[in-house]
Amino acid sequence: MAHTPPLHTCPIELRQIETNGIRANVAVAGSGPAIVLLHGFPHTWRLWSEIIGPLSEHYRIIAPDLRGFGATTRASDGYDAGALAADIAGILDALGEPTAAVVAIDAGTPVAVLLALRHPDRIRRLVVMEALLGRLPGAEDFLAAGPPWWFGFHAVPGLAETVLLGHEARYIEWFLTTGTRGRGVRADIHDAFIDAYTGEDALRCAFSYYRALPTSAHQLDLAVAANRLTTPTLAIGAHPVGDALERQLRPITDDLVGQVIPDCGHIIPLDRPHELLDLMMPFLAAERPA
Incomplete structure (x- = not known):
């Protein structure tokens, strides 16, 4: 399927940054106030x-491969939201950024x-x-028929990576096709994603996010019980x-x-x-100095 060319290209530097016991592969571009971009699966x-x-026309973009994904360390543990948040804080420290806006999707959102x-x-x-935020109220309608089928499949230790070994491309392609309502993604990005999720250890890391969901949910419960979310937030x-x-965030967000x-x-x-x-730029610009 043909796709329109990228909206705008810019020089991107890939940096290896030590943080929280791992080495993170981080794409850095542009200059200005920092924005961290956090991806999900796959x-x-x-x-x-x-x-x-x-975005790089106005901001310094910091886009890491999350722990275990892409060219970042395939760690044995640390796939709960708390450890991952510490990974990101360490990347900001290493890059000399005291503050940042954060844009996140899927597993990056918690x-x-x-x-x-x-x-x-x-x-x-x-x-x-x-994304969903653990057990926070608001997602009952979405979860009425139970969570998406792959949550349970991925959560069983050792199962999914064993079953899928040798079939990674077809499995990842299902998510890429479904996740674009059949439109698919650019060939170069498609191939990069397939490559990143090929092999038993790559799959183990990916599924470790799902196996850590109960821990992440508990961490969110504790954080919400102690503090409101005061950061201006756009939920898409x-x-x-x-x-x-949005419905999960509404009761806890100022x-x-x-x-x-x-x-x-x-x-x-x-x-x-x-x-x-179109949605992000005005929201982000509202806090940028004139």
Whole structure:
């Protein structure tokens, strides 16, 4: 399937940054106030390929491969939201950034929210997409028929990586196709994602996020019990999550805007990058010095 060319290209530097016991592969571009971009499954930093360029005209973009993903260390543990938030804080420290806005999707979203709850002085703005936040109220309608089928499959220790070994491409392609409502993603990004999730250890790391979900949920419960989310937050939904994330955030967040992008799959930054930027840019610019 043909795809439109990237919105805007820019020089991107890949840096290896030591943080919290791992070496993170981090894409860095542009200059200005820092924005951290946190991907989910089954992505790498290249999930943001369509929007890094436009954002880099005004901001310093920091887009890591999360722990265990892409070219970042395939650690044996540390896949709960708390450890991942510490990874990101360490990246900001290493890059000399005392504060940042954070944009996150899918598995990156609990990390971003926990980071803002634990370090409200460091996170200027939050943009969160297409995810659920542990056991927080608000997602009952979305979960009425139970969580998505792959949550249980991925959660069983050792099962999914054994079953899928040798079939990684077909499995990841299902998520890329479904996550764009059949439109697919650019060939170069498609190939990069397949490569990143090929091999038993790569799969183990990916599924470790699901196996750590109970721990992450407990961490969010404790953080929400102790603090409100004071960071200005934009919650963006698409298909299938819709407004469930917004409804989870509404009772705990002081300053929240919710939006749902129509006819958009789960992988918003690749499926509807123009629409995403139309929502993000004014929200982020509201805190940028004139």
